[in-house]
Amino acid sequence: MSTLVTHIGELLTQDGDGTVLRDAAVVLEGERISWIGPATNAPPADEAYDAGGRAALPGWVDSHTHLVFAGDRTAEFEARMAGEAYAAGGIAVTVEATRAATDYDLTRLLLARVAEAAAGGTTYLETKTGYGLDVGHEARSARLAAGVVDEVTYLGAHLVPGGWDPEEYTDLVCGPMLDAVRPYVRWADVFCETGAFTTEQSRRVLAACAAAGLGLRVHGNQLGPGDGMALAVEFGAASVDHVNHVSDGDIDALAGTWDGSGTVPGTVATCLPACDLSTRQPFPPARRLLAAGVPLALASNCNPGTSFTSSMAFCVATAVLQMGLTVHEAVRAATYGGALALRRATGDDADGRRAVGSLAVGHRADLQVLDAPSATHLAYRPGMPLVRAVWRAGMRVR
């Protein structure tokens, strides 16, 4: 089964040169892209979609979400809007509701959130555990997520649950809990922050999870200056996320992971602008990070506490309007950058592990058409429902 998407007014490929094609076409064949070029030269396909001069780009890669949860935190949000500061402790409210939910209800909630994200143009999605916080409930969250999303991250180190000694809980995270989630997850993450896990506890978690063969990610420098970014560099994490309170030394350390001397990709800085609005944190220094040579990702951080949205278009608009990124930089961070943060930015017909977040022959056929003539409209018309059509692995999902 093949689909020709044709008469694309502006096609942002997100290839290495940032190529933008005019009056372009893309052929989706099975799960892969089989052809890209000028619409006038396009080969025939089983069916055609006429984009009518509209813009198209890769589906969003949302590399940071927390979708496995039950319950509601509206009251906490209202208190925050009235002036209270965000604190990690609110996580416990969601843990209680999540533990009480049945597998059926938790799966239903997760599926609804994934469908909402797909309708918004997201075609590749990471999600985390972290609202179970005991062996059985963390393993359940990981198992349910593994059946639904593209990448699952173990976040047993989200909060020390009430009644636990922090060191003993860290032992649990590094031992029996890790063993229980291991079959279902590719990544591990730690919330390294005052009120969550100390630098030393975070280091123990990262070391244990690396030894178990998991890739690493870090929640760092969200609520104040700290060691999250330095730890991410120390452990060769794929991404450090939030990065709101950042020193020049943090930026230099991150940039150093991209100096070409390493054999694996460096550490991406993942910015979460919807979360920053909701928690009233300063936005990350995106321009300084880019100037230093650090690749950026943009992600929704969809979760019930700090960012209850999966709209990547909203994140792109906010990154442009508030963080000083150009539209093309923001779109790149929300597509290719997310793929880089998940180490899924390369791969084609040669290895069959198809790249996401960019459009080229052999990459996964993840594409969205906007109801707009250019990607600029994502920021020019913030909040408008601009996603018109979406294909995920070659299947039309909107």
Ligand SMILES: N=CN[C@@H](CCC(=O)O)C(=O)O
């Ligand atoms: N910072 C840590 N975890 C989430 C918030 C989780 C919550 O408050 O429920 C975040 O990324 O913002």
Ligand SMILES: [Zn+2]
């Ligand atoms: Zn998060």
